[in-house]
Structures are given as structure tokens and as C-alpha cells.
Amino acid sequence: MYLDSEDEKVLNGEYGQTRQKMMEILVALGKVFGAEDLVPVSSAQVSGASYKTIGEWGLEWLNNLDARVVVPSVLNPIGMPRENWRDIGISVEFAEKQNAVIKAYKRLGIKMECTCTPYYLNITNYGDHVAWSESSAVSYANSVIGARTNREGGPSALAAAMIGKTPNYGLHLFKNRMPEITVEVEKGDGEYSSHYGAIGYLAGKAVGNKIPLVTNIRPSRDQLKALGAAMAASGAVALYHVGGITPETKLPAFSVKGSEKIVIEQSEIKELFSDIDVDAVAIGCPHCSPDELAKVASLLEGRKTSKTFYVFVSKGVKSSNPEYVSKIEKSGAKVVEDTCIVVSPAMDKFETVMVDSGKAFAYVPNMCGCNVRIGTLEECVREATS
Ligand code: F3S
Numbered sequence: 477m478y479l480d481s482e483d484e485k486v487l488n489g490e491y492g493q494t495r496q497k498m499m500e501i502l503v504a505l506g507k508v509f510g511a512e513d514l515v516p517v518s519s520a521q522v523s524g525a526s527y528k529t530i531g532e533w534g535l536e537w538l539n540n541l542d543a544r545v546v547v548p549s550v551l552n553p554i555g556m557p558r559e560n561w562r563d564i565g566i567s568v569e570f571a572e573k574q575n576a577v578i579k580a581y582k583r584l585g586i587k588m589e590c591t592c593t594p595y596y597l598n599i600t601n602y603g604d605h606v607a608w609s610e611s612s613a614v615s616y617a618n619s620v621i622g623a624r625t626n627r628e629g630g631p632s633a634l635a636a637a638m639i640g641k642t643p644n645y646g647l648h649l650f651k652n653r654m655p656e657i658t659v660e661v662e663k664g665d666g667e668y669s670s671h672y673g674a675i676g677y678l679a680g681k682a683v684g685n686k687i688p689l690v691t692n693i694r695p696s697r698d699q700l701k702a703l704g705a706a707m708a709a710s711g712a713v714a715l716y717h718v719g720g721i722t723p724e725t726k727l728p729a730f731s732v733k734g735s736e737k738i739v740i741e742q743s744e745i746k747e748l749f750s751d752i753d754v755d756a757v758a759i760g761c762p763h764c765s766p767d768e769l770a771k772v773a774s775l776l777e778g779r780k781t782s783k784t785f786y787v788f789v790s791k792g793v794k795s796s797n798p799e800y801v802s803k804i805e806k807s808g809a810k811v812v813e814d815t816c817i818v819v820s821p822a823m824d825k826f827e828t829v830m831v832d833s834g835k836a837f838a839y840v841p842n843m844c845g846c847n848v849r850i851g852t853l854e855e856c857v858r859e860a861t862s
Contacts, residue, residue: 477506477643478513486639494543498635505632506643515644519548519599520637521608524630525581525590526555526819527573534630535577544585545637548599551581551590552610553763553788553816558588564786564812564822586637590814591790593701593763595621602723605648607636611714612705612762612835618715620700622723624648627714647715653724655689655717657736663692664742671852672699673834674745676706680838682738685712689732691719698765705762706834748837752849754830757860758817759853760788761833766797768853769811773803775857781808784826785860788816809860818843832856 479487487503489496502514524530530538555574556566566574582588589597592610595617600606602622608614609628617623626646628636636642646652659679668674672695679688688707695703695718707713717725724730759772764787772787787804791813794801801811817823817831818839828847829840832855840848851859 477503477511479503483514483641492543494541495638498543498638501632501635502639502641502643506645509643509645511643511645513644514639514641515605515648516640517547517607517636517642518604519594519606519608520545520633521550521552521594521606521610521613522581522586522630522633522637523552523609525551525577526553526815527570527577528555528819528821530577530630535573535580538577538580538584541584543638546640547637549586549637550594550597550599551586551588553592553819554578554590554814555820556822557812557814558590558791563810564820565825566820566822570821584634584638589790589792591763591792592816593765593790593793596765596790596793605642607633607642609633611708612701614714615704615708615716616701618647618653619704619717619722620697624653650729653715654687654730655732656686656734657683657688657738658732659683659688659690660737660739661690661692662739662741664745666742666746667852668745668749669742670699671745672703673706673832673837674748674850675740675834676703677710677748677834677837678740678744679703680707680709680711680713682740683707683711683713687715687717688713689717689719689725693718695721698768701762701765702834706838709835709838748850750849752828752847754783754828754849754859756784756786756823756826757830757856758786758788758823758836759832759856760786761817761831761836763816764789764793766793766800769793769797769800769804771853772857773800775854776804776807776809776861779807779857779861781860782862783860785809786817786822787811789813807861830856830859
């Protein structure tokens, strides 16, 4: 793999041990995946931020690093809100460990935005090369924005953040970004027919890690977010296309490789929904957009919650929408920033959690050890206020 003279110096340890280690990670990855060189990145999003997921070993690894990031870099959700963590039942022991993780990342120069929706921070544009690691953010960056990123692990995203480059392979190369399978969604008019989390859940299971072209749908940006997040969770889809909607489908060179096709039937979508009893409701996976927050606020207007109802969001979106936040919280629901359904220990104590997200539907049983029910946003609000 070609390295320029500065990269060689980093690799030889001339800029310290941490940078050397980080360059070694990038070079090793590049060699495994056949990268010809490194490509500069304009931002990084680093996963492995919740103490629940990285534990003591991860914290120790971070504390031993001694260099700062060189491109705008943010974190994935951490295990609790930075303030008011007691409000969602986080223990003092966990909070102390989580605060140590935050301190470690701060020391490395990472911006304290803890979210899986870094695209709301406007840190990437069409055609940018980035190094993001949370699967739904990767999917959105590649598919909806038309930026280019592989699905990085926490360490490789951090390495890219510190070096400012990433190995140039996989989805960084246009030739690898064309769809390999068509997913046709049967038209329907029932209440679940446009549940993009459910559609994504089924599509991801069917296509695995292939790049799909999804047809017969006209999703909004928020629905694209839900679709991609679910496909990345039930499968390993890091890039998808929707004809005439996602940006790369409008390029003259866009073409589908092969003729493999599957159909998602309305009956399959319907089957995912049940009416089992739940003891908590959680939405905001991925973190809510301002529009989604507005919708929750209007659905909750004049109602009171009868069970735990968490709305997960980034700190930036929460603080710039105080009117929606106060409407939501007036009902008894909580708008929780920085953390999420899956990476926080807050959900682990419930028996059955209701979600509106295909991604949470896929992850909650294993990551939180509880049962899960999927519903529309309207159903979630009804269930939380019944
Ligand atoms: Fe985001 Fe957590 Fe869901 S990281 S996509 S809210 S599982």
C-alpha cells in the first residue's frame, strides 16, 4: 500500500507511539482489504463510547492513548445522558465509569456530541470520504447523503480521526457502490404498509451484506433513516439505493449488477406486529430528527403517560427544540439525550419494551435482555398513554 513520506514518518514512530499505533491499524486494514493507498477523511464518528459496550478493557485502552484527533470527530451514543443521568435510573457506579470514558475521549480532542445522527451536525457532504462507525450513521452517510465510508470499528474510526486518513477500499471506491440485488416492496394501504423500520428489518434479513436497490417506495428523509438503520441491524447493509431518491441513482454511471430480486410482501410486514403487553416504550432509534420530535410532541398533546416513555435524541437537537421537549415532557415522557435504547443500561430492567424502530426491534432482545414489540409511532404513543 502506498504511503507518502509523512505517513511513513508516522509509521516509523517519529510522531509518537500513539500515532504510530493508529497508523499501524490503518495499514493493517488496508493490506487485508487490498487498499492501494490512504484517502483523506473530512470527519470521523467513533463508536465504543458506552461503558456498557466497551467495559474496563476499553477504558484502559483509551486512557493509554496520547494523541489528538486531526479532523472533526464525534462520538456514538454513550450509556447515559451527561447531565441528569439519575432521571433514567443509572447507578452511581455506572455513571462514574461512563464519566471516565467521556473524559478519556475529551482528552483526545473528540467533540462531545454523542449521537448516531451526526449528519444533523452538518459535518459531511455528498462525495466526502469519512470514517464513521455506527451502522445506521454509516448507512445514512453512504446512501442518503452520498458520502463514502466503510463501516469502521471504534479503533479504526479513532485511527482515521487521529491520522486524518483511512484506507481507500470498499465503499470509498465508486465501482463498489452499485446495487447487487433488487428489493421490491409490494404496494399496500394498511397502517403498516409504510412502516420503513419493518420494511428495513425484513429487507436486511433477506439481503445480508449485499447492496440493495429498493423499489416501489417513496420514503421521506426520516423514513430513509429508519429503513437504512433497520437494514444495517437485521442484515449488514452499509449502503442502499432507492431509485430516483438517493443521490447516486441519479448518476449516468449508476447500474444494477446482476438480476437477483426479492419481493417483500405486505403480509410479511404485517406479521411483525403484535399486541403483547409492554411495560415501557422507547423511540428515537436512530436519534429523533427535529421533525420527529415535533410529531411526538403533537401526538402527546393533552395526554399523560401511564408507563415509562423515553424519547432518545442528540443533545444538539434537544437543545435547539425546547418547545417540543417541554410539550413532550409535560405528558410525563422523558426526552433523553446522549444515550440510546440499546447502549444504555436504563432499558435492561424492563420485561417488554415497545419501539417504533426496526433497528431497536432487531437489537433489544440481545442487547437489553428483554422482549420487544414493534409498532407505529402512533401505536407507541397510544400504548404509553393508555
Ligand atoms: Fe442509534 Fe442506539 Fe439505535 S446508536 S441507531 S439509537 S441502537
